[in-house]
Amino acid sequence: MNNREIYVKVFLDTLGVEEKELEGLKYQDVPSWDSVGHMSLMAELEEAFDIMMDTEDILDFSSFEKGFEILNNYDVEF
Amino acid sequence: MIKKSILNELNKHSYNMRQNIIELGYQAGRNGSHQGPALSLVEIYNVLYNYILSDSDLNFANFNRSRVILSKGHGALALYTALYECGILSKSELFTYEKNGGAFPGQPSKNILKGIETSTGSLGIGMPYATGIALAYKRRNIDSKVYTIVGDGECNEGSIWEAVMFARHYKLDNLTVIVDRNNMQSDGISKEILDVNLKNAFLGFDWNVIESDGHSIEELINAFSNNISGKPKVIIANTIKGCGVSFMENSKDWHHNVITDELFVQAKKDLEKKSGE
Amino acid sequence: MVNSLIYKKSNIRFLSILGQRGAFGYALTELVKEKSDIIALTGDLCITSGLERFYKKYPDKLINAGIAEQNLFSISAGMATMDYVPFATTFSNFAALRSNEQIRHFAGYLNENIKIVGFGAGFAMGMFGTTHYAIEDISAIRSIPNLTIFSPADCLEVAKVTEAAYNIKGPVYIRLTGVMNHPIVYKDNYNFEVGKSIRFFNGKDIAIFATGIMVSKAIKLKKFFDESNIGVTIFNIHTIKPFDKTSILESLNFKLIVSLEEHSVIGGLGSVIADNLCNFVEHPKLLKIGTKKEYQKAGDYEYMLNANDLSNDEIYMKIIEIYNIEGEKENE
DSSP, X not given: OOHHHHHHHHHHHHHOOOHHHHTXXXXXXXXXXXXXXXXXXXXXXXXXXXXXXOHHHHHHOOBHHHHXXXXXXXXXXX | OOOHHHHHHHHHHHHHHHHHHHHHHHHHXXXXXXXXXXXXXXXXXXXXXXXXXXXXXXXXXXXXXXXXXXXXXXXXXXXXHHHHHTTSSOHHHHTTTTOTTOSSOSSOOOBGGGTBOSOOOSTTSHHHHHHHHHHHHHHTTOOOXXXXXXXXXXXXXXXXXXXXXXXXXXXXXXXXXXXXXXXXXXXXXXXXXXXXXXXXXXXXXXXXXXXXXXXXXXHHHHHXXXXXXXXXXXXXXXXXXXXXXXXXXXXXXXXXXXXOHHHHHHHHHHHHHHHHO | OTTGGGGSHHHHHHHHHHHHHHHHHHHHHHHTTTOTTEEEEESSXXXXXTOHHHHHHOGGGEEEOOSOHHHHHHHHHHHHHTTOEEEEEEEHHIIIIITHHHIIIIIIISOOXXXXXXXXXXXXXXXXXXXXXXXXXXXXXXXXXXOEEEOOSSHHXXXXXXXXXXXXXXXXXXXXXXXXXXXXXXXXXXXXXXXXXXXXXXXXXXXXXXXXTHHHXXXXXXXXXXXXXXXXXXXXXXXXXXXXXXXXXXXTTSSEXXXXXXEESSSSHHHHHHHXXXXXXXXXXXXXXXXXXXXOOXXXXXXXXHHTTOSHHHHHHHHHHHHHHHHHHHHO
């Protein structure tokens, strides 16, 4: 799996959404992406990419798209 | 209309309660006791324990019973003497009042099987607690009621109004607050200390507000039966502090005081006179 | 444990991101699945106390009392009388200070089975300022009988104390410190016992008693002590009351005892240790490290720790200074 596939899989597994929903998906758009779901998503992404995110990045992580930008700062390339 | 025979019975209880309040106050000696604030409560407690509460409510092992919480703890003598009238306490138990280390101190100390639902004394504590029980009844589908007695002076406490808002929001129509409005508090006349229009205040919080003569058995019984679904109820009971004893009536000196031999005799005379009226 | 899943290894980082209050909310949401007598109450701080998901899943099990803390704990006591197990949440200072008498009355005097959850303790509230800091809460509550006081070291331990609080048949105060992305002390599940401190390392020179988020700070300092060839032992005092007296017995032969807390040195963990040390004729000097005696100007969390000389460097230097003085005395 490439990084994009891993990223997508974490979203699908953690939030229980379908792939077609991902584009444009924002925090709080679906019930599972609430504050607790968000932290769970962050923890799973950290594990998948073996990184440790800063609090500010966790708070800035507001959408499916924004996540690419943030993970880039941790040398995760898509 | 309440039957004459029941009314006579209840009047007898009121008389006995006042006699016992004076005797217990006398026995307390130099410790002194809260006689004025108990004498204003006599009819309220009498009606509750000898008319409103059922036998199963007076079974204190019954978890689902209706409960009475005395928020103005300094009315303890009314509670103790009412428990004696309805057979929960024996005479010898009653007369351990204010004995060192005893079960019946100046303010109630929790003792459920003896009818003391909780400890109170510090004001503004019991009524919010009663509100919590009323909420629990609703949540547990227990079809019982919670009665709580507050003083008009006690309503100075902000915590009372926190619970007033809460009870209306959660539609606790199983909660009845009885305000013992004797128009006095520790330092004297309430109007001069902190002038509050309690009726308007409760109406403002959208409660079911009923005013009653707090010494009229019939009016009190009517007040207890007047309910509005979804609204908590307050009975503003107009009372006389020290009611029944001439030198105690409307006197701040008898909020808490020591009763001498002479005054004891006088008080007993007053009560006999009152019963003859 | 009912929900051993909470404690699984992969959950630990998730809990740490949530921070202590989020971890509490998560743990309670798990716990209530099996404990139907739990009821959550809050003083208009449902989301802030990590109970958003709890409320969405169990709207009937969360009572919002509005901004009325005295009533919050009185209602909780009434619910407890009717066999509920209420967990009532608000900021630590509003619980311990605004509602101090309700806690004394219902938890202390009447021993009602209420769980008081105070979060944002220490300086976690950052820019909210001094009104929202809780640096006197342990002191304000500690002398009240019957209460168990928990102060967990990390987010996994928050889950542990939440479960322990449920299991205790009596009143509990849970003090939650720190912000999101909380340092991890326990990387794996471990054995938690109420009132039994947890020891780290086996140094013989300095015993550091730490509580709450300060445990992780103490552990971080270990390597500096190693470099100076000073042996340290760290005690995680997750239960302030009842206090683990054996930790004192184990520390009597050390050269220095240090207490470390995000709380006033008056009446907090430092005072608990002093109260215990005074039973011994001879004991090591006690250095109490906590917040400054005066309120400082408000700032963010890190700023406030620095302003109170609670940065890693400051803590280390304070300890070394006193340790050296004690060492000189011994050599005289």
